[in-house]
Amino acid sequence: MKKLLLFLLLAAVLVSGCGSSGDRDCVNQCMEQDHPDCVAGGWSISGAPPDCVCEYICPEGRNDNAVAEPAETEPACTEECDSSGCLGPAYYECVSKPGGCKGKSDLKVAKGRCGIECLSNSDCSGQECVAYKCKAQAVSLDLKDLPGPFSEDAILIVGANAPGSDVAAQLAVSSMLLYEGGKKFESKLDTQVSEEDYSHNLVLIGSPCDNTIIEKVFGIVCDGLALNANQAMLKLADSRGKAALLISGKTPAATLKAANQVANYGDYGLSGSEMVINAA
Incomplete structure (x- = not known):
């Protein structure tokens, strides 16, 4: 009987010693770890x-910790356009946007809208387009720039x-404009x-006593030219x-001499807005 008890005790010790202590340590180590991939x-x-x-294996097709994708929603209207x-x-115009919104179209600049008078000089008859408005072009008031604006448009009076x-x-100046390729000019009497x-x-050509338009434009009355007998005035x-160009002499001969200098402006070094011509 004592031998049987001793045998059973020895067997129990052997059984308790079976299995690797290392395996048991790995089990304990792994079980203490988190497993964020899934909970089942x-x-x-x-x-x-x-x-x-240590590897935690999830059942096929299941991931309880996966972040759910947000459901697609229609974009909210951020602006409304009536x-x-x-x-x-x-x-801008009101146009349909995604989600049924009414929004503003791309901005546009067009003649006739929002106070726009012009987009280029071609939209302004004889004027220039400045900041979308037609404005009178700045005129040259220097004789050195002849024929200047007169080659574009002129009336000789x-x-x-x-x-x-x-x-x-009058004929001498009009011939010069014709030679210079004047686009639009004509000759008229003051009446x-x-x-x-x-x-x-x-x-404006001649004496203010003969040409009444001189007083209206330049404010010079008959006998108002402060010139000597053989002098003429060029004035812009x-x-x-x-x-406006004034060609006016104290005498008809002086006026003609000044007009011939205008007609041949390149030969006389004309400059400034006003010159007195010695016609002697």
């Missing part, structure tokens, strides 16, 4: 301390009762001038946003 699964453990390999309108010089030499002076003619560049001035 089991450990796969291999190796021995300190090289334990009618077309202006933002400065640009205008002499008095109805002027001497024939004033008509010759033929209309209110509309003042919107053009003007060349702004007239309603256009250029």
Whole structure:
């Protein structure tokens, strides 16, 4: 009997010693670890301390910790548009946007909208386009720039009762403009001038006693020229946003001499807005 008890005790000790203590240590080590991948699964453990390999295996197709993708939603309307309108010089229209919104279209600048008068000089008759507005072009008031604006547009005016030499002076200047490729010019008597003619560049020839338009444009009355007998005046001035040129001598001969210098401006070194010509 004593031998049987001794045998059973020995067997129990042997059984308790079976199995690797290293395996048990890896189990304990792995079980203490977090397993963020999922909450339903089991450990796969291999190796021995300190090289334990711990892998938590989730059931196929299940990941309880996966972050759910947010459901797609229609974008909220960030702006509403009830009618077309202006933002400065640009205008916009109400157009349909994703999600059924009504929003503003891309901004556009167009003639006739939002106070826009012009987009280029071609939109302005005889004027220039500045900040989307038609404005009178700055005229050159320097004789060195002849023929300047007069080659684009000019009316040459002499008095109805002027001497024939004033008509010759008118012809000399018009011939120069024709030679220079003048686009639009005509000759008139002072009695033929209309209110509309003042919107053009003007060349006024002769004495203010004969040519009544000189007083209206330059404010010089009959016998108001402070010149000697053999002198003539060349004078440029702004007239309603256009250029006006005065060719006026104390005598008809002096006027013709000054007109010939204008016609041959390149030979006489004309400059400034006003010059006195010695016609002797």
